[in-house]
Amino acid sequence: MSESTNNNNASPPANNNASDKSNEAGKRKQQTKYKGGNTIDVEPIAGTRDFLPNEMREREWLFSKFHETSKLFGFEPYDAPILEMEDLYKRKGGEEIVQQMYNFKEKSDLNVALRPEMTPSLARLILKNRKILTLPLKWYSIPQCWRYETTTRGRKREHYQWNCDIWGVPEVTAECELFSAIIHLFKLVGLTSEKVTLRFSSRKIIEDLLKVEFGLQLSEDKFKETCIIVDKMDKMEAEDVKKILIEKVPEISEEVALKLIKLMNFKKLNPNKDYSGSKALIAFKEMLTNEEFKNGPVFKEIEEIFTLIGKNGYDIEDWIEFDPSIVRGLSYYTGVVFEAFATIEGLSRAICGGGRYDKILGTYGSKEQIPACGFGFGDCVILEILRELNLIPSYITSQKVDDFVIPFDTSFRPTAAKIVTYLRQKGRTADIYMKNPKKVGASFEYADKIGATRAIFVAPSEWNDGEKVRVKMLREKEDSSTKEVTIKYTEL
Amino acid sequence: MSESTNNNNASPPANNNASDKSNEAGKRKQQTKYKGGNTIDVEPIAGTRDFLPNEMREREWLFSKFHETSKLFGFEPYDAPILEMEDLYKRKGGEEIVQQMYNFKEKSDLNVALRPEMTPSLARLILKNRKILTLPLKWYSIPQCWRYETTTRGRKREHYQWNCDIWGVPEVTAECELFSAIIHLFKLVGLTSEKVTLRFSSRKIIEDLLKVEFGLQLSEDKFKETCIIVDKMDKMEAEDVKKILIEKVPEISEEVALKLIKLMNFKKLNPNKDYSGSKALIAFKEMLTNEEFKNGPVFKEIEEIFTLIGKNGYDIEDWIEFDPSIVRGLSYYTGVVFEAFATIEGLSRAICGGGRYDKILGTYGSKEQIPACGFGFGDCVILEILRELNLIPSYITSQKVDDFVIPFDTSFRPTAAKIVTYLRQKGRTADIYMKNPKKVGASFEYADKIGATRAIFVAPSEWNDGEKVRVKMLREKEDSSTKEVTIKYTEL
Numbered sequence: 001m002s003e004s005t006n007n008n009n010a011s012p013p014a015n016n017n018a019s020d021k022s023n024e025a026g027k028r029k030q031q032t033k034y035k036g037g038n039t040i041d042v043e044p045i046a047g048t049r050d051f052l053p054n055e056m057r058e059r060e061w062l063f064s065k066f067h068e069t070s071k072l073f074g075f076e077p078y079d080a081p082i083l084e085m086e087d088l089y090k091r092k093g094g095e096e097i098v099q100q101m102y103n104f105k106e107k108s109d110l111n112v113a114l115r116p117e118m119t120p121s122l123a124r125l126i127l128k129n130r131k132i133l134t135l136p137l138k139w140y141s142i143p144q145c146w147r148y149e150t151t152t153r154g155r156k157r158e159h160y161q162w163n164c165d166i167w168g169v170p171e172v173t174a175e176c177e178l179f180s181a182i183i184h185l186f187k188l189v190g191l192t193s194e195k196v197t198l199r200f201s202s203r204k205i206i207e208d209l210l211k212v213e214f215g216l217q218l219s220e221d222k223f224k225e226t227c228i229i230v231d232k233m234d235k236m237e238a239e240d241v242k243k244i245l246i247e248k249v250p251e252i253s254e255e256v257a258l259k260l261i262k263l264m265n266f267k268k269l270n271p272n273k274d275y276s277g278s279k280a281l282i283a284f285k286e287m288l289t290n291e292e293f294k295n296g297p298v299f300k301e302i303e304e305i306f307t308l309i310g311k312n313g314y315d316i317e318d319w320i321e322f323d324p325s326i327v328r329g330l331s332y333y334t335g336v337v338f339e340a341f342a343t344i345e346g347l348s349r350a351i352c353g354g355g356r357y358d359k360i361l362g363t364y365g366s367k368e369q370i371p372a373c374g375f376g377f378g379d380c381v382i383l384e385i386l387r388e389l390n391l392i393p394s395y396i397t398s399q400k401v402d403d404f405v406i407p408f409d410t411s412f413r414p415t416a417a418k419i420v421t422y423l424r425q426k427g428r429t430a431d432i433y434m435k436n437p438k439k440v441g442a443s444f445e446y447a448d449k450i451g452a453t454r455a456i457f458v459a460p461s462e463w464n465d466g467e468k469v470r471v472k473m474l475r476e477k478e479d480s481s482t483k484e485v486t487i488k489y490t491e492l
Numbered sequence: 493m494s495e496s497t498n499n500n501n502a503s504p505p506a507n508n509n510a511s512d513k514s515n516e517a518g519k520r521k522q523q524t525k526y527k528g529g530n531t532i533d534v535e536p537i538a539g540t541r542d543f544l545p546n547e548m549r550e551r552e553w554l555f556s557k558f559h560e561t562s563k564l565f566g567f568e569p570y571d572a573p574i575l576e577m578e579d580l581y582k583r584k585g586g587e588e589i590v591q592q593m594y595n596f597k598e599k600s601d602l603n604v605a606l607r608p609e610m611t612p613s614l615a616r617l618i619l620k621n622r623k624i625l626t627l628p629l630k631w632y633s634i635p636q637c638w639r640y641e642t643t644t645r646g647r648k649r650e651h652y653q654w655n656c657d658i659w660g661v662p663e664v665t666a667e668c669e670l671f672s673a674i675i676h677l678f679k680l681v682g683l684t685s686e687k688v689t690l691r692f693s694s695r696k697i698i699e700d701l702l703k704v705e706f707g708l709q710l711s712e713d714k715f716k717e718t719c720i721i722v723d724k725m726d727k728m729e730a731e732d733v734k735k736i737l738i739e740k741v742p743e744i745s746e747e748v749a750l751k752l753i754k755l756m757n758f759k760k761l762n763p764n765k766d767y768s769g770s771k772a773l774i775a776f777k778e779m780l781t782n783e784e785f786k787n788g789p790v791f792k793e794i795e796e797i798f799t800l801i802g803k804n805g806y807d808i809e810d811w812i813e814f815d816p817s818i819v820r821g822l823s824y825y826t827g828v829v830f831e832a833f834a835t836i837e838g839l840s841r842a843i844c845g846g847g848r849y850d851k852i853l854g855t856y857g858s859k860e861q862i863p864a865c866g867f868g869f870g871d872c873v874i875l876e877i878l879r880e881l882n883l884i885p886s887y888i889t890s891q892k893v894d895d896f897v898i899p900f901d902t903s904f905r906p907t908a909a910k911i912v913t914y915l916r917q918k919g920r921t922a923d924i925y926m927k928n929p930k931k932v933g934a935s936f937e938y939a940d941k942i943g944a945t946r947a948i949f950v951a952p953s954e955w956n957d958g959e960k961v962r963v964k965m966l967r968e969k970e971d972s973s974t975k976e977v978t979i980k981y982t983e984l
Contacts, residue, residue, distance in 0.1 A: 039856070039857030039858075040577075040579060040580060040616065040619075040856040040857060041577065042616050042617075042619045042620035043620065044572065044573050044576070044616075045573060045575055045576065045577065045602070045604060048573035048575065049573065050570075050571070050572050050573070050613075050617050050620070051569075051570055051571035051572070052570060052617065052621060053568035053569055053570050053631065056568075056569040056570050056571055057568075057569065059571075060569060071921055072916050072919075072920075072921050072922070073916065073921075073922075073923070074891075074893045074921060074922065074923030074942055076545035076548075076549075076891050077543075077545060077548040077549065077552060078542075078543055078544060078545050078548050079542070079543035079548055079551075080536065080542050080543070081536050081537060081540035081541065081542070081650065082574065082636070083537055083540060083606070084536070084537065085532075085533065085537060087532060088532060102598075104596045104597070104598060104599075105596070106594075106596060106640070107596075107640060110537070112537060114575070121542075124532065124534050124536075125534075125542050125544070127532075127534045128534035128535065128542070129544060134937065134938075134941050136926060136927060136938065138923070139545065144574070148598070148599060158573065166926070168927075169926040169927055171926065171927070173905060173924075173926035173927075174926050176909065177924065177926060180909075180913065184916065307905075307906055308905060308906055308909055309909075310906065312906050312907065312910060313905070313906030313907070313909040313910055314906075314909045314910070314913050315910065315913060364531065364532045365531030365532060366531075399566075399568050401566045413665060413799075413800060413805070414799055414800055414802060414804050414805030414806075415804065415805070417668065417672075417800055417801075417805040417806045418804055418805055418806070418807065421672065421806050421807060424564050424565065424676065427564070428564075429563055429564050429565075429566060430564070430565075430566065431565070431566030431630070432665075432669065434628060434658070434661040434663065434665035434666050434669060435628060435660075435661055435663070435665075436663075445626065446626075446628065449626050450566055
């Protein structure tokens, strides 16, 4: 697995594309040059992105898939401010997301942060509006999320993240809806189960492993810390994971640490075995000794998921694997956790991730707990994958305008304005040549730039002959008989 | 005119609705309570907004009108980071927008700001990408803009603002395209010319008034300062405007100040006269003494606008008035300036505003200047007006889902999942009951909440009889014969 495998769902992912290099250069310049000089730095702040129209159309295309999928699945849109009180994100456990928070003191001394993730705002919204909301809730959003790193080499500081969450459903029927929505999105953008795998497990597995198999009694904080260390397993040598585990969680002995790592990583230790469908689940259970654990509710839940996603259910099991090494890097998860990975050579990156967080309201001081689960799905990795696989339709990035109206001279400008207005009222996208009409070459260059289908010339000879205009079809072959026609403007 | 008349296009507008009061309360709480206590404050940061699904759908509805209009007119989408270097916004001249900047020092000591307006980012983007861009450009965006006020009573700190800009066109053909786009939007949301007026003038009028009529030679900075003072005229007594003018711009004598105020305000001094169409222009010119000024290029431009927007052109002159008191509160305007106002009793507020800013690139150190004009159109005032006039269709704020699938019991959950997947693949928005299926009452409550058209029951008796399901049409009358049918699921 790649370095980015353990990106949690809220962190802007690593960025390997060319435009980031210019951001890096920009940052160096900003730090030396921004002293009130006369010329501005044209680069955006390091780690942030501008979107030119072609890039913006690509983003809009992806977002339209997020919106379409969300609405198809019955998720309702919501939003919250990009700026929140810092306290909303402060949690114990050494999460990367909290360490890298983009926080600052504003003028009235409040400690605020540009949101690193959406879930805390969602929890705040639900807590605030609890009395007027009916459960279950299915809500979605596409917030921009921020992080601050002092070492920003090749890493973004912001990304957009599609979030879908289900509140009020304690059963894994909710997780399966989320899985299905993610896979619907994958299909919608042209991905297949050969290119992407959704891996899942449950925090309850590692919890019960520690408790039942190894007989440890960890506090909630120590358990969360253990999960966050195990989540980083992919990035580190097993020996280092062991050391950190023993150091940070003294209840864990060297022997237990080694056993834990071996169990979590068993799929990677047997890379050639077939672990598709529920095979990994069976193999994993065979490694366990405690019968009560093996036949207990935790595995019942996992099996229920396999039933729901099977051929006679959601029919998405080709996309999904059980993998106990998935624990996720956020401390609030309490049950099922999952990540979708690209399995393409050179692009084995985490695309999205999520899980169940049944106790989040409690951490915010609420007496009522509401079961909840959700995922975050960033815009950067998926676009990189789709670009690599040539799955972004080329037509979406360029402008397309139906009609382009060109006045013969300045005296025909009002008439051209009348015609462009007529076309727009008919629902046709239309533009008008606003510069000096005498420059015919420039107007054709403009027609080409805006991707016009028809050029409509408004000139005295045709106009004075019953309000006619000359229409040139710009996308038809030169020898086509319909290439150029003269018609009354109301027939356009 | 109301107090908010002089909001410039980038300032989040005053907010008079109820939810803001809770924000105020929230702010007070935040300042006292956020000391690391156990319960979080559920309010968003003072002056910011949460969007629950019904509010979010309303926002999406308005934004869809912005997108639709922009695309119909051939504007291309773009975006830039919400965080920019503070230097991008620092300008001389005492603008409110600079005084109220939401700026702070980030961890590496850079002075940054949450953008107060979009135009500087747009200028930065164009400067950065100058070589790959072909003029003219028509670009649009719907950025969130921020401001910081210490006295936030009843005022928002953020709003969304539709921006349309045209770069590379020196003539007023560009301004007329902008006017037409704004009025298209007004029509699209159901407004009429009785409810809204677009007032325009040109900075060149006040410039030539001072220079030609009054014989003053002001520096560029002093001229900008004069404009910003005159822009605040509506909020102050004439006597105070005079005092400030004389104090801040010593070149202006008391006599000139009084003449200037009288000329700028002449429409208000004659409230019962008909100043529609170009009548105000004629009346204004009659008050001037210098023939060269009266017949010069400044008024030629204004007259050209009236020709272009007339019955034989854009046909929007019913919506538009010449008004020399419009000067706008941003220092970078150089030519035509405009504001659209609601003219409804009790709601006479500025809805949007903009103007020409031909010299902005120069202020950023560029040797090349590109003529440009644009407008900003906030989301708050227009929604307030549309709510007041009952112009927001009620159906847009509630959820509508085509189908809702309910399993008979837990054993039918996979089958229900299969059916909901089948429906979604057909493009129908569909939801599934995820909680305990035994609670029929709760499932009906949920069907009602999501606005389902059909409830589809998956139960053994029908399913075992050729994979049939029972369909209940939830929006038909109780006595309708098609109220309930039993069909094969593939016929759904």
